[in-house]
Amino acid sequence: MSVTLKRDFHVFRHEKGRKRMEPGELPTVGHGVPRVAKLLALAIRFDQLVSDGVVANYAELARLGYVSRARLTQIMNLLHLAPDIQEEILFLPPGHAGLREKQVRRVAAETNWRKQRRMWRDQSKLQQCGRQP
Numbered sequence: 001m002s003v004t005l006k007r008d009f010h011v012f013r014h015e016k017g018r019k020r021m022e023p024g025e026l027p028t029v030g031h032g033v034p035r036v037a038k039l040l041a042l043a044i045r046f047d048q049l050v051s052d053g054v055v056a057n058y059a060e061l062a063r064l065g066y067v068s069r070a071r072l073t074q075i076m077n078l079l080h081l082a083p084d085i086q087e088e089i090l091f092l093p094p095g096h097a098g099l100r101e102k103q104v105r106r107v108a109a110e111t112n113w114r115k116q117r118r119m120w121r122d123q124s125k126l127q128q129c130g131r132q133p
Contacts, residue, residue, distance in 0.1 A: 032094030082113040
């Protein structure tokens with residue numbers, strides 16, 4: 001007597017290269033979402049954790065996330081963007097790979113929201129023409 005089992009599974013790789021099998025199909029959540037949108041969402045979440053007292057401060061967040069304090073500062077500085085720019089980034093269509101974090105950080109470094117919006121528009125025009133600023 002022979003028995004055949006059929007089961008859907010997917011294999012994914014950990015950061016350190018180890019592979020692991022998981023039952024079911026490969027999850028699609030988060031795939032195609034632009035990296036800068038993920039980082040902005042993370043910054044919003046981190047800010048809420050600090051505000052709620054779940055985490056003492058950004059230094060503790062950096063330690064828990066195994067990133068440098070400087071890198072965490074870069075991520076948190078995305079919160080300095082004008083609210084309408086943040087919203088536009090968060091709702092970018094999947095696969096919108098033309099936008100780079102470094103470009104967004106340049107805009108976030110400007111403290112005047114009116115100037116930020118101008119920089120953002122100019123940058124968007126360059127991207128539509130196929131040129132990277």
